[in-house]
Amino acid sequence: MQDIDNRELNRMLQQAFDASTKIYQERGFQRRIGFGRRPALVSVDLANAWTRPGNPFTCDQEAMDNEIMPGMQRLLKACRTNGHPVIHVTTAYEITDRNAPFTDMGLWHCKIPIEVVNLNDRALWAIDARIAPVEGEYTLLKKRASAFHGTGLGGILRAAGVDTILVTGVTATACVRTTICDGLADGFRTIAVRECIGDRVPGAVAWNLYDIDAKFADVHSVDECVDYLDSVGSTRMAAE
Amino acid sequence: MQDIDNRELNRMLQQAFDASTKIYQERGFQRRIGFGRRPALVSVDLANAWTRPGNPFTCDQEAMDNEIMPGMQRLLKACRTNGHPVIHVTTAYEITDRNAPFTDMGLWHCKIPIEVVNLNDRALWAIDARIAPVEGEYTLLKKRASAFHGTGLGGILRAAGVDTILVTGVTATACVRTTICDGLADGFRTIAVRECIGDRVPGAVAWNLYDIDAKFADVHSVDECVDYLDSVGSTRMAAE
Amino acid sequence: MQDIDNRELNRMLQQAFDASTKIYQERGFQRRIGFGRRPALVSVDLANAWTRPGNPFTCDQEAMDNEIMPGMQRLLKACRTNGHPVIHVTTAYEITDRNAPFTDMGLWHCKIPIEVVNLNDRALWAIDARIAPVEGEYTLLKKRASAFHGTGLGGILRAAGVDTILVTGVTATACVRTTICDGLADGFRTIAVRECIGDRVPGAVAWNLYDIDAKFADVHSVDECVDYLDSVGSTRMAAE
Amino acid sequence: MQDIDNRELNRMLQQAFDASTKIYQERGFQRRIGFGRRPALVSVDLANAWTRPGNPFTCDQEAMDNEIMPGMQRLLKACRTNGHPVIHVTTAYEITDRNAPFTDMGLWHCKIPIEVVNLNDRALWAIDARIAPVEGEYTLLKKRASAFHGTGLGGILRAAGVDTILVTGVTATACVRTTICDGLADGFRTIAVRECIGDRVPGAVAWNLYDIDAKFADVHSVDECVDYLDSVGSTRMAAE
Numbered sequence: 035m036q037d038i039d040n041r042e043l044n045r046m047l048q049q050a051f052d053a054s055t056k057i058y059q060e061r062g063f064q065r066r067i068g069f070g071r072r073p074a075l076v077s078v079d080l081a082n083a084w085t086r087p088g089n090p091f092t093c094d095q096e097a098m099d100n101e102i103m104p105g106m107q108r109l110l111k112a113c114r115t116n117g118h119p120v121i122h123v124t125t126a127y128e129i130t131d132r133n134a135p136f137t138d139m140g141l142w143h144c145k146i147p148i149e150v151v152n153l154n155d156r157a158l159w160a161i162d163a164r165i166a167p168v169e170g171e172y173t174l175l176k177k178r179a180s181a182f183h184g185t186g187l188g189g190i191l192r193a194a195g196v197d198t199i200l201v202t203g204v205t206a207t208a209c210v211r212t213t214i215c216d217g218l219a220d221g222f223r224t225i226a227v228r229e230c231i232g233d234r235v236p237g238a239v240a241w242n243l244y245d246i247d248a249k250f251a252d253v254h255s256v257d258e259c260v261d262y263l264d265s266v267g268s269t270r271m272a273a274e
Numbered sequence: 275m276q277d278i279d280n281r282e283l284n285r286m287l288q289q290a291f292d293a294s295t296k297i298y299q300e301r302g303f304q305r306r307i308g309f310g311r312r313p314a315l316v317s318v319d320l321a322n323a324w325t326r327p328g329n330p331f332t333c334d335q336e337a338m339d340n341e342i343m344p345g346m347q348r349l350l351k352a353c354r355t356n357g358h359p360v361i362h363v364t365t366a367y368e369i370t371d372r373n374a375p376f377t378d379m380g381l382w383h384c385k386i387p388i389e390v391v392n393l394n395d396r397a398l399w400a401i402d403a404r405i406a407p408v409e410g411e412y413t414l415l416k417k418r419a420s421a422f423h424g425t426g427l428g429g430i431l432r433a434a435g436v437d438t439i440l441v442t443g444v445t446a447t448a449c450v451r452t453t454i455c456d457g458l459a460d461g462f463r464t465i466a467v468r469e470c471i472g473d474r475v476p477g478a479v480a481w482n483l484y485d486i487d488a489k490f491a492d493v494h495s496v497d498e499c500v501d502y503l504d505s506v507g508s509t510r511m512a513a514e
Numbered sequence: 515m516q517d518i519d520n521r522e523l524n525r526m527l528q529q530a531f532d533a534s535t536k537i538y539q540e541r542g543f544q545r546r547i548g549f550g551r552r553p554a555l556v557s558v559d560l561a562n563a564w565t566r567p568g569n570p571f572t573c574d575q576e577a578m579d580n581e582i583m584p585g586m587q588r589l590l591k592a593c594r595t596n597g598h599p600v601i602h603v604t605t606a607y608e609i610t611d612r613n614a615p616f617t618d619m620g621l622w623h624c625k626i627p628i629e630v631v632n633l634n635d636r637a638l639w640a641i642d643a644r645i646a647p648v649e650g651e652y653t654l655l656k657k658r659a660s661a662f663h664g665t666g667l668g669g670i671l672r673a674a675g676v677d678t679i680l681v682t683g684v685t686a687t688a689c690v691r692t693t694i695c696d697g698l699a700d701g702f703r704t705i706a707v708r709e710c711i712g713d714r715v716p717g718a719v720a721w722n723l724y725d726i727d728a729k730f731a732d733v734h735s736v737d738e739c740v741d742y743l744d745s746v747g748s749t750r751m752a753a754e
Numbered sequence: 755m756q757d758i759d760n761r762e763l764n765r766m767l768q769q770a771f772d773a774s775t776k777i778y779q780e781r782g783f784q785r786r787i788g789f790g791r792r793p794a795l796v797s798v799d800l801a802n803a804w805t806r807p808g809n810p811f812t813c814d815q816e817a818m819d820n821e822i823m824p825g826m827q828r829l830l831k832a833c834r835t836n837g838h839p840v841i842h843v844t845t846a847y848e849i850t851d852r853n854a855p856f857t858d859m860g861l862w863h864c865k866i867p868i869e870v871v872n873l874n875d876r877a878l879w880a881i882d883a884r885i886a887p888v889e890g891e892y893t894l895l896k897k898r899a900s901a902f903h904g905t906g907l908g909g910i911l912r913a914a915g916v917d918t919i920l921v922t923g924v925t926a927t928a929c930v931r932t933t934i935c936d937g938l939a940d941g942f943r944t945i946a947v948r949e950c951i952g953d954r955v956p957g958a959v960a961w962n963l964y965d966i967d968a969k970f971a972d973v974h975s976v977d978e979c980v981d982y983l984d985s986v987g988s989t990r991m992a993a994e
Contacts, residue, residue, distance in 0.1 A: 038773040046766035047957075053758040054955035061810040061954075062867035074376075090781040119376040128412055136314075136359040136434035138412055138426065140941050146969050147782035172368055172378055175415075177426045178939040179969075184426030186378065186417045192672050192701030194376035207965045212935050219898040221672030221860050234781075235774035237767075241961045245927045249866050249899075278533040286526035287717075293518040294715035301570040301714075302627035330541040380701050386729050387542035418699040419729075432912050432941030447725045452695050459658040461620050461912030474541075475534035477527075481721045485687045489626050489659075554856075599856040608892055616794075616839040616914035618892055618906065652848055652858055655895075657906045666858065666897045666904030674856035 038236050047237060051244050064248050069262050070198035070223040074119040074191055075109055077165070077230075078181055078203030078210050081124040083151055085162040085204075090147045093204045093234045105230040105256040106165045106202060112263035119194055120171040123181040123203070123213075126151045126159035138177055180212035188220040198223040200259055201251070202230035206242035214251045224251035227259050278476050287477060291484050304488050309502050310438035310463040314359040314431055315349055317405070317470075318421055318443030318450050321364040323391055325402040325444075330387045333444045333474045345470040345496040346405045346442060352503035359434055360411040363421040363443070363453075366391045366399035378417055419448045422456035431462065438463040440499055441491070442470035446482035454491045464491035467499050518716050527717060531724050544728050549742050550678035550703040554599040554671055555589055557645070557710075558661055558683030558690050561604040563631055565642040565684075570627045573684045573714045585710040585736040586645045586682060592743035599674055600651040603661040603683070603693075606631045606639035618657055659688045662696035671702065678703040680739055681731070682710035686722035694731045704731035707739050758956050767957060771964050784968050789982050790918035790943040794839040794911055795829055797885070797950075798901055798923030798930050801844040803871055805882040805924075810867045813924045813954045825950040825976040826885045826922060832983035839914055840891040843901040843923070843933075846871045846879035858897055900932035908940040918943040920979055921971070922950035926962035934971045944971035947979050 058064045083089040085098055113120050129137035130149040143149050151158050159175075167173055176185050191199070199222045201214050210231050217224040226246050233239045247253040254262075298304045323329040325338050353360050369377035370389040383389050391398050399415075407413055416425050431439070439462045441454050450471050457464040466486050473479045487493040494502075538544045563569040565578050593600050609617035610629040623629050631638050639655075647653055656665050671679070679702045681694050690711050697704040706726050713719045727733040734742075778784045803809040805818050833840050849857035850869040863869050871878050879895075887893055896905050911919070919942045921934050930951050937944040946966050953959045967973040974982075 038769050043766055043770050046763055049758050050763050050955075050957040054958070057955050063810075063865070065863075065865050065867075067861060067864040090783075117375060129410065134410060135357060136412070136430065136436070138414075138430055140426065140429045140433040141787060141938060141943060143785075144787040144943075145783070145785050145938070145971075147785075170369065170374060172376070174378075178429070179935060180939065183936065183939045184424070184429060186380065186424030186699075188668060188672070189380045189418070189424060189699055189701040190376065190378055192668070192677075193380040194701075195677065196376070197672075197675065208969050212932070215899060215932050215935075216903065218861060218865070219666075219669055219900065219903045221669040221674075223861065223864075235770075235777050237770040237961070238774070238965070241957070242965070245958070245962070249928050251865075278529050283526055283530050286523055289518050290523050290715075290717040294718070297715050303570075303625070305623075305625050305627075307621060307624040330543075381547060381698060381703065383545075384547040384703075385543070385545050385698070385731075387545075419695055420699065423696065423699045426939075428908060428912070429939055429941040432908070432917075434941075435917065437912075437915065448729050452692070455659055455692050455695075456663065458621060458625070459660065459663045459906075459909055461909040461914075463621065463624075475530075475537050477530040477721075478534070478725070481717075482725070485718070485722070489688050491625075597855060609890065614890060615837060616892070616910065616916070618894075618910055620906065620909045620913040650849065650854060652856070654858075658909070664904070664906030664909060666860065669860045669898070669904060670856065670858055673860040676856070 040236060043237055044240065047240050058248050067223050067252050069225065071266060072196050073198040073200055073263060073266060074121060074194070074196040075113050076121045076123065076181055076199045076201050076213060076217070077106065078123045078201065078213050079125055080106065080122070080162050080165060080203050081159045082162055083158040089158070090150055093232045097232045101229045102232050103162070103164050105227065108256055108260050109200065109202065109227065109230065109263070110165060112260045114168065116263055116267055118263060119196060121187065122161045122167050122171060122173045123176055124159045124161060124173060125176050126153045127177065128153050140177065142178065179208045180216045181209070182213060182216035182220060191222065196222070198225065200225045200227055202227045204231070205233040206231050206239045207233055211242050211246060214246055218250050225259065226251045226253045227256060228253050229256050280476060283477055284480065287480050298488050307463050307492050309465065311506060312436050313438040313440055313503060313506060314361060314434070314436040315353050316361045316363065316421055316439045316441050316453060316457070317346065318363045318441065318453050319365055320346065320362070320402050320405060320443050321399045322402055323398040329398070330390055333472045337472045341469045342472050343402070343404045345467065348496055348500050349440065349442065349467065349470065349503070350405060352500045354408065356503055356507055358503060359436060361427065362401045362407050362411060362413045363416055364399045364401060364413060365416050366393045367417065368393050380417065382418065420452035420456045421449070422453060422460055428460040436462070438465065440465045440467055442467045444471070445473040446471050446479045447473055451482050451486060454486055458490050465499065466491045466493045467496055468493050469496050520716060523717055524720065527720050538728050547703050547732050549705065551746060552676050553678040553680055553743060553746060554601060554674070554676040555593050556601045556603065556661055556679045556681050556693060557586065558603045558681065558693050559605055560586065560602070560642050560645060560683050561639045562642055563638040569638070570630055573712045577712045581709045582712050583642070583644050585707065588736055588740050589680065589682065589707065589710065589743070590645060592740045594648065596743055596747055598743060599676060600647070601667065602641045602647050602651060602653045603656055604639045604641060604653060605656050606633045607657065608633050620657065622658065660692035660696045661689070662693060662700060668700040676702070678705065680705045680707055682707045684711070685713040686711050686719045687713055691722050691726060694726055698730050705739065706731045706733045707736060708733050709736050760956055763957055764960065767960050778968050787943050787972050789945065791986060792916050793918040793920055793983060793986060794841060794914070794916040795833050796841045796843065796901055796919045796921050796933060797826065798843045798921065798933050799845055800826065800842070800882050800885060800923050801879045802882055803878040809878070810870055813952045817952045821949045822952050823882070823884050825947065828976055828980050829920065829922065829947065829950065829983070830885060832980045834888065836983055836987055838983060839916060840887070841907065842881045842887050842891060842893045843896055844879045844881060844893060845896050846873045847897065848873050860897065862898065899928045900936045901929070902933060902936035902940060911942065916942070918945065920945045920947055922947045924951070925953040926951050926959045927953055931962050931966060934966055938970050945979065946971045946973045947976060948973050949976050
């Protein structure tokens with residue numbers, strides 16, 4: 035990301051956001067959906083191919099190490115203490131030959147290099163050890179960008195009485211944004227956790243979070259989300 | 275199935291079907307959807323927990339050994355010879371504690387004993403060795419009855435240009451029937467392969483295939499399906 | 515239905531069910547899912563083409579007039595009194611030329627005569643006047659058998675905090691059964707209301723309710739459902 | 755959009771895109787999915803509430819009148835001449851009281867002002883007269899951002915043998931982008947038609963098309979799309 039003046043980019047984007055916000059506010063967009071009563075954490079693609087160096091999917095390592103991972107650790111602690119469901123989402127494929135007559139990659143490999151994440155190469159799609167799943171947490175294997183598309187996530191959350199999802203992970207441009215859009219469409223209060231959402235190209239986190247906050251989810255800090263998770267107590271208890 | 279006179283049951287069911295057929299024919303039901311140009315085989319839950327003795331899910335073993343498995347072997351041969359996609363579907367769960375606050379079983383364990391098929395117990399959900407998947411075939415892990423519900427199957431088939439699905443497996447009552455209904459709803463020509471569909475209770479195959487043929491799929495014999503698979507040639511070639 | 519001795523058919527079916535029940539009970543099927551805390555009524559295809567004489571879709575009129583309609587009136591009253599959501603589901607199509615190059619009928623007209631229900635012919639797909647929707651109730655237009663498939667029903671119910679659906683309507687073989695299967699798969703406690711589910715061919719209600727109760731929903735009487743609806747109070751209040 | 759220097763914004767965005775493109779190219783993103791053999795046009799929310807002045811949803815009128823509408827007219831002509839399916843998508847709601855205990859708006863009104871598009875107010879959600887649907891074209895009523903989510907679109911397109919969708923309409927941020935993401939996920943070759951995609955806030959078209967082209971669809975000009983539509987001939991003929 036050396037070839038662009040990030041400060042200048044951010045300044046210019048902020049100007050664009052300010053102009054947009056004026057329009058959105060006049061029109062009644064950017065409303066607050068609010069936190070519900072039974073949250074779950076949905077953490078998207080924080081697996082080694084995305085969180086560690088050396089892969090086409092590797093994301094911005096500075097943000098990963100200094101913001102996303104520490105933030106995730108705090109969120110996980112709050113979920114585990116209070117008994118809130120945690121879903122770790124990852125992505126991998128059984129048939130990664132791009133010339134195969136058919137493949138579980140569908141057509142996505144025609145746009146991005148998903149053929150590098152083969153199911154047999156478990157280290158690539160395993161959740162990063164810094165936020166390793168514990169017993170009772172669910173690791174969802176998806177095939178598309180959204181954690182809801184072509185998965186049972188909506189049904190699993192509804193069965194558990196969940197009404198609110200806190201979404202984290204990578205990338206803002208693709209898997210996080212589509213997960214958020216689908217989560218809202220499926221009837222969940224969607225919250226994007228600001229510091230825990232990353233990408234690999236300049237500006238992408240900023241403009242995607244801006245769009246998301248305007249139309250699909252409330253963007254909140256880790257601090258606000260941890261406070262919320264601590265305040266609602268356990269899902270199990272709420273159900274009784 | 276010792277407590278019922280199966281011959282008498284079948285005779286009575288046939289009378290009911292004849293009466294129904296009269297009504298359906300007068301009304302314009304029971305139409306033929308026909309075979310399309312690019313088939314795929316979708317084989318549902320022919321995994322050990324269903325195909326072998328000793329499990330709550332074990333199906334009628336006589337039909338399994340004498341009809342379903344030999345029929346499947348012929349269908350697989352025809353698919354492999356002609357390059358048609360094969361999807362082996364199976365079912366297993368990560369969280370099988372029925373008292374867990376949330377689980378990938380959703381609510382289905384509240385109706386049937388799916389907690390017996392844990393993902394760690396691979397032998398249970400592995401496809402029966404008599405019809406073991408070969409390279410290039412896809413083993414789809416589902417969580418619900420239908421092979422389409424909460425999976426990427428529709429997208430995978432569409433990406434491969436498939437327009438027709440031949441459905442086999444168990445059980446007629448649940449996973450086969452829901453897969454067929456969803457396959458048609460998702461825009462595929464659906465064919466139920468008569469001898470390759472089983473169940474574990476008396477009458478269930480007969481009445482479910484009757485309903486299916488009236489409204490959701492054409493029921494065909496293995497012979498007819500093998501002839502069809504041989505006649506259409508490979509998907510790969512058709513795409514070129 | 516004059517050509518078959520219904521008493522004899524029912525006696526024989528009961529024998530088959532008894533034999534199946536023995537197997538299911540030994541294996542741990544036929545469990546009770548139970549009523550939840552926030553119900554909604556999902557009434558499937560009780561529109562004129564299905565409820566009144568003279569259409570290919572016309573169902574058994576005796577059951578319609580003497581059981582389904584009176585039962586529905588009691589359920590609706592209980593929902594309206596207690597503020598429970600009511601979804602009236604119906605089916606109609608914009609493009610009903612069977613030779614059109616593409617149509618919202620998808621491929622279903624290749625099996626059943628859905629081309630008779632054109633969107634312009636509102637009288638056909640309007641909900642039966644005996645159970646006419648009132649303000650605040652939702653009339654959902656579907657295109658496939660299931661009220662969930664290709665509709666926003668799951669998301670709408672989740673957004674409203676609904677955890678339980680009482681399903682009624684026609685036909686047991688098709689739209690009711692697929693709605694129930696999908697409802698469970700999407701994470702809702704599914705209840706089939708026995709007297710309010712009909713069909714047009716002999717035996718179909720009995721064997722479909724049998725399958726449903728074994729694997730997908732609890733079958734309950736109108737009496738039991740009305741008691742339940744009265745006992746849980748309003749969704750709106752529960753949410754506050 | 756008066757408060758921001760659009761030329762300066764676009765210059766800065768272009769610098770960000772250039773830096774991102776370098777990373778994407780090194781990593782194997784931004785691949786071309788290509789045109790398939792059977793296209794359909796999916797035109798999103800070009801209904802009066804979005805295309806005409808005076809509504810909260812009104813989009814940038816200069817782009818609408820000078821680019822989107824003329825481009826759409828050319829695309830429609832090419833589809834109609836060659837017999838390609840056209841789907842006009844619009845959005846409206848039955849229950850628009852934001853305090854209703856349940857509504858077909860789900861939770862989206864908690865973020866944006868969708869309560870202004872009531873089904874009874876047909877003029878608002880009718881397709882703009884400049885691109886009015888003709889017989890044989892389908893007007894799809896959706897409830898969420900994506901034209902695929904909670905609709906039968908995927909099944910309808912598959913049933914028609916469509917393998918490629920050309921997506922147009924508004925807004926880039928929401929309904930167009932989610933439709934494109936879902937279209938690819940459902941197995942369709944997705945093409946974004948550059949001049950026919952609009953929004954209502956500065957920069958949004960640019961950054962959303964950039965993200966889309968990197969990961970979800972090929973962005974092409976109207977000229978390129980018209981050439982393609984003319985080159986593939988009719989779906990009906992291709993099917994024979």
